[in-house]
Amino acid sequence: MATKKKLIFQSLDNLSKENFLSFCAALVDREGDRRVPQSKVEGLQRFEVTNVLVSTFDDEAPAIVSELLESVGCEDEAKKLVPEKHFVDKHRIQLIQRVTNIDPILEGLLERGVLQYGVYEEISQTSGTQDKMKKIYDLALRxxxxxxNIFMELLHQQESYLVKDLLKDP
Structure with a gap:
């Protein structure tokens, strides 16, 4: 898997000269607690700007670069930096609210080795399906x-209509 530095560099390297200059201007104009002065990027090559971005923003650099790329009309490059959320994360609220067949899902998580028996017991003894789902998110899905992916397979088996309904939503 590519490092954040490499991903950022590749995105900047794919920009035209005009878009790269627009990106640097947007970076300098960016609001926030960590700002990059023009002197830090003026006249620099793409790999040097990449180093400035990573040293200034650390783990947040890919998301910030993605946001800046979108702001200058480079959406395709922006999408490459921030991976799409997993279905389970994207639909967290709906799954917590709408999953009803929780016990077979819990059994499946136990059988597949996702849950230790103590955690399984803790979740099983929780009253209410929404509270059980919240515990699954808190104790397993992190x-x-x-x-x-295992949870998703079990959802397909136990809540196929719900999964199909959620897949329709973008």
Whole structure:
């Protein structure tokens, strides 16, 4: 997987000279607590601007660069920097509110090794499906995309109509 520095550089490198200059102008004009003065980017090459971005904004750099690229009309490059949210994250509120067949999903998470037995018991003993779903999000789904993919498979099996309905929404 490419590093944030490499991704940012590739995005800036794909810009025309005019768009790169517009990007640098937007960067200098950007509001916020961490600002980049014009002297830090004026006359610099793309790799040097990349270094300034990463050293100034650290982990937030890809999102900030994406925002600035969008502001200068370079939406295609902006999309490359910020990955699309996983279905489970994108539809968190709807899933918490609408999943009803929670017990088989919990069983599946236990069987697939996503949940330890103690966590399974804690969630099972929680009253109300919405509270159970919130606990699943808090205790299991923070573990990454692999866990979210397993959860998604179980949702497809137990709540297929809900999943189909949510897939219709952009």
């Amino acid at each position: 573990s990454g995309d692999d866990v979210k």
